[in-house]
Amino acid sequence: xxxxxxxxxxxxxxxxxxxxxxxxxxxxxxxxxxxxxxxxxxxxxxxxxxxxxxxxxxxxxxxxxxxxxxxxxxxxxxxxxxxxxxxxxxxxxxxxxxxxxxxxxxxxxxxxxxxxxxxxxxxxxxxxxxxxxxxxxxxxxxxxxxxxxxxxxxxxxxxxxxxxxxxxxxxxxxxxxxxxxxxxxxxxxxxxxxxxxxxxxxxxxxxxxxxxxxxxxxxxxxxxxxxxxxxxxxxxxxxxxxxxxxxxxxxxxxxxxxxxxxxxxxxxxxxxxxxxxxxxxxxx
Numbered sequence: 001x002x003x004x005x006x007x008x009x010x011x012x013x014x015x016x017x018x019x020x021x022x023x024x025x026x027x028x029x030x031x032x033x034x035x036x037x038x039x040x041x042x043x044x045x046x047x048x049x050x051x052x053x054x055x056x057x058x059x060x061x062x063x064x065x066x067x068x069x070x071x072x073x074x075x076x077x078x079x080x081x082x083x084x085x086x087x088x089x090x091x092x093x094x095x096x097x098x099x100x101x102x103x104x105x106x107x108x109x110x111x112x113x114x115x116x117x118x119x120x121x122x123x124x125x126x127x128x129x130x131x132x133x134x135x136x137x138x139x140x141x142x143x144x145x146x147x148x149x150x151x152x153x154x155x156x157x158x159x160x161x162x163x164x165x166x167x168x169x170x171x172x173x174x175x176x177x178x179x180x181x182x183x184x185x186x187x188x189x190x191x192x193x194x195x196x197x198x199x200x201x202x203x204x205x206x207x208x209x210x211x212x213x214x215x216x217x218x219x220x221x222x223x224x225x226x227x228x229x230x231x232x233x234x235x236x237x238x239x240x241x242x243x244x245x246x247x248x249x250x251x252x253x254x255x256x257x258x259x260x261x262x263x264x265x266x267x268x269x270x271x272x273x274x275x276x277x278x279x280x281x282x283x284x
Contacts, residue, residue, distance in 0.1 A: 034252055034257060034284075035248060035251065035252060035256065035257070035258075035259075035260050035282060035283070035284075036062050036063065036083070036257070036258065036259045036260070037059075037060050037061050037062060037063070037259070037260060037262070037279045037282065037283070038061060038062070038063035038064065038065045038083040038084070038259045038260065038261040038262070039052075039059075039061055039063070039064055039065065039261060039262045039263075039275060040065055040066045040226070040261050040262065040263040041064050041065065041066055041067055041071075042066055043262070043263060043264065043265050043266070044266075044271060044272075044275070047271065047272070049064070049067075049071060049074055050074060050078075052064060052272075053074065053075065053077075053078040053080060054078065055272050056078065056080055058276070059272065059275055059276045059279055060276065060279040060280070060283065061080070061279065062080060062081065062259075063075075063080055063081045063082060063083035063259055063261070064080055064082060065082050065083045065084040065085070065259075065261050066082075066084055066085075066086050066125070066261075067082050067085065067086065068085065068086055068087045068088060069085075069087070069112070069115040069116075069119065072085070072115075072119045072121060073119075076119070081120065081121065081122070082119075082121050083122060083123065083224065083258075083259035083261060084123050084124070084125050084162065084198065084224055084259070084261060085112070085115075085116050085121040085123065085124045085125065086124065086125050087108070087112050089108055090125065090126070090127070091127065091129070092127045092129070092130075092166065092172060092175065093127075093129055093130045093172075093174075093175075094129050094130075095126070095127040095128045095129025095130075095143070095176075096126065096127075096128060096129060096142060096143040096146035096147055097128050097129045097130075097131070097134055097138075097139035097142045097143050097146075097176050098129055098132070098134075098142065099142050099145070099146065101129075101146070102145070102146040105146060105150075106146070106149055106150055109124070109126070109150045109153075109161075110150070110153055112124055113150070113153055113154055113157050113159050113161075114157065116157070116159045117157040117158060117159050121159070122159065122160055123159065123160040123161070123162050123223060123224060124154075124159060124160070124161055124162070125162055125163075125164060125198060126147070126150075126161055126162070126163050126164075127163065127164060127166075127175075127177070128143055128163060128175065128176040128177035128186075129175075129176060130172075130173075130174040130175055130176065131174050131175075131176045132174065134176070136176065136182060139176045140182065140185055140186055140189065141189075143163075143176075143177075143186055144186060144189045144190055147161070147163075147190060147195065148190060151190055151192045151194055151195045152192070154192075154194045154195070155192060155193075155194045159194070160194050160195070160196065160223050161194060161195050161196075162195075162196055162197060162198040162223050162224055163177055163183060163186065163195075163197055163198065164177070164197075164198040164200060164203075164226075165177055165178065165179070165180060165183050165197060165198065165199055165200055165203055165204055165207075166178060166200065166203045167202075167203040167204070167206040167207045168207070169206050169207060170206055170231075171203070171233075178203075178207055179207060179208065180197075180199070180204060180208060180214055180218060183197045183221070184197070184218055184221050187221050196221055196222060196223035196224075197218075197221050197222050197223065197224075198222075198223065198224045198225075198226065199215065199218075199222045199224070199225050199226075200225070200226040200228070200263070201225060201226060201227055201228065201242065201244075201247060202226065202227065202228025202229070202230055202233055202263065202264070203226075203228075205230045205241075205242055206230060206231075211242070211247055212246065212247055212250045215247070215250060215251060215254070216250060216254065219254045219256065222256075223258060224258060224259055224261065225251065225256075225258075225259070225260045225261065226260075226261045226262075226263040227244065227260060227261070227262050227263055227264060227278065227282065228263050228264045229242065229264050230242055232267075233263075233264055233265055234264055234265055234266065234267045235264055235266060235267060235268065235274050235277070235278065236262075236264055236278050236281055236282075237277060237278075237281065244281050244282055245281060245282075245284055248260070248281075248282045248283075248284045249284045252284055260282055262275060262278045262279065262282075264278060
């Protein structure tokens with residue numbers, strides 16, 4: 001490739017390019033590759049879905065998430081996707097750490113996986129459930145047993161399954177998957193490329209802190225990120241303790257090109273303005 005053509009290709013941002021000097025090959029990656037932006041619909045429940053869809057382009061969103069199959073066709077109409085799918089029956093408190101729920105959960109997740117595959121939804125969410133007296137060791141084993149057939153089916157369909165890390169200190173008392181290492185141990189136990197973690201930065205700041213170092217250490221275990229201001233789960237600007245530009249820079253440096261879902265509850269009257277600012281903050 002001539003130098004002029006190479007520069008033109010890089011500027012156009014059309015992908016990954018290979019060129020040679022002498023007997024050495026070099027690889028250049030377009031700057032266009034990077035974080036894709038999403039938002040969790042529940043944080044804007046007073047805004048109709050189609051209104052949010054109409055505003056998505058100006059805000060910089062390519063996804064509206066935590067929606068079920070009934071809403072996915074609406075997103076498609078606006079050239080959007082649902083980066084993290086769910087369903088009305090999915091429960092945070094009653095999850096895979098209860099063996100008595102496995103049969104029903106598996107049946108429901110098989111159907112949800114099929115719907116996701118048919119609609120091109122990349123990832124669906126799952127939860128450990130609350131401890132309810134179950135030890136972390138036993139809960140890990142129960143989750144692995146319950147999720148194994150679901151994840152195998154997900155492999156066949158080409159869909160990811162993600163378990164979300166939540167805090168049990170402020171918002172979700174007794175939730176079992178409340179530390180990164182527990183989630184990592186579950187990913188290792190299941191041992192499938194189609195099962196990873198939804199790393200919620202807000203929740204893990206409350207439980208562990210040390211966000212950037214943790215993300216760097218466990219990058220291969222993470223398929224999706226959520227944001228939120230600490231404390232309060234509100235705007236992610238200078239009003240809270242986390243510095244999101246540095247976090248997003250670290251994520252991008254790791255080669256992550258998946259979605260970051262804004263999951264903060266705006267306090268300001270201009271909610272969509274706060275959302276747009278959140279996306280701008282995370283556009284590094």
